[in-house]
Amino acid sequence: MRGEDRILELQELDSALDRLEARRRQLEEGEELAAARAVMEDAESRLGEIRLALDAVQVEQRRLEHEVDTLDQKAAADEKRLYDGSIANTKELEALQHEIANIRERKSRTEDELLDRMERREELEARAVQAEEEVAGTRARLESVGGDAARELDEVVATLAETRSARDALAPELAEELLELYEDLRGQKKGVGAAAIVDGVCQACHEKLSALELDHLKHTDGVKRCEYCRRIVVFA
Numbered sequence: 026m027r028g029e030d031r032i033l034e035l036q037e038l039d040s041a042l043d044r045l046e047a048r049r050r051q052l053e054e055g056e057e058l059a060a061a062r063a064v065m066e067d068a069e070s071r072l073g074e075i076r077l078a079l080d081a082v083q084v085e086q087r088r089l090e091h092e093v094d095t096l097d098q099k100a101a102a103d104e105k106r107l108y109d110g111s112i113a114n115t116k117e118l119e120a121l122q123h124e125i126a127n128i129r130e131r132k133s134r135t136e137d138e139l140l141d142r143m144e145r146r147e148e149l150e151a152r153a154v155q156a157e158e159e160v161a162g163t164r165a166r167l168e169s170v171g172g173d174a175a176r177e178l179d180e181v182v183a184t185l186a187e188t189r190s191a192r193d194a195l196a197p198e199l200a201e202e203l204l205e206l207y208e209d210l211r212g213q214k215k216g217v218g219a220a221a222i223v224d225g226v227c228q229a230c231h232e233k234l235s236a237l238e239l240d241h242l243k244h245t246d247g248v249k250r251c252e253y254c255r256r257i258v259v260f261a
């Protein structure tokens with residue numbers, strides 16, 4: 026039948042068109058871009074949380090520093106009173122000494138807390154640096170995915186147009202009956218209507234044809250079909 030020897034060429038173009046169309050849909054839906062954006066937004070939100078925690082710990086640190094200063098001043102004032110002779114009463118002096126000891130103890134506890142906050146702050150600052158790097162990395166990745174996707178879409182659209190015109194030029198070379206059968210099979214069999222036979226094996230269903238069937242196919246005048254998948258076959 027006319028054009029039977031070119032049916033595989035047509036199949037190749039149609040398979041390429043199917044692949045390109047699928048890729049174009051993927052790119053237009055922008056799944057990869059959306060995924061890259063989600064990763065970046067995650068990184069940004071982690072950084073945001075660290076910054077909030079850092080702000081809170083800084084406020085706490087300032088409060089504790091202020092408290093240590095206040096306690097220091099209070100202890101100094103009390104000590105001054107203790108030694109300037111303004112208090113003669115023993116009980117009052119004892120009470121004052123007791124208060125000074127209390128203040129010192131509170132100051133020491135507050136300093137411990139302050140140290141704890143400073144350590145926490147250092148830890149958060151280190152994590153913030155890491156998180157900033159992560160955000161920068163994911164942002165760069167998003168931009169590159171966006172650029173790549175746009176470039177690839179252009180290429181895919183151009184290749185689609187070329188492939189389509191090659192197909193349009195080839196199709197009239199094939200007998201109409203052959204084309205109809207091929208299209209029918211393509212519709213039924215996942216886009217593959219024609220396949221090569223290599224070493225007696227159908228390249229679409231991968232079944233090995235019997236020697237008898239192969240001999241029969243070689244000598245048939247009609248369209249050759251695989252005895253298993255019924256696709257059009259061509260000897261490679």
Ligand SMILES: [Zn+2]
Pocket residue numbers: 227228229230231232251252253254255256
């Ligand atoms: Zn087959």
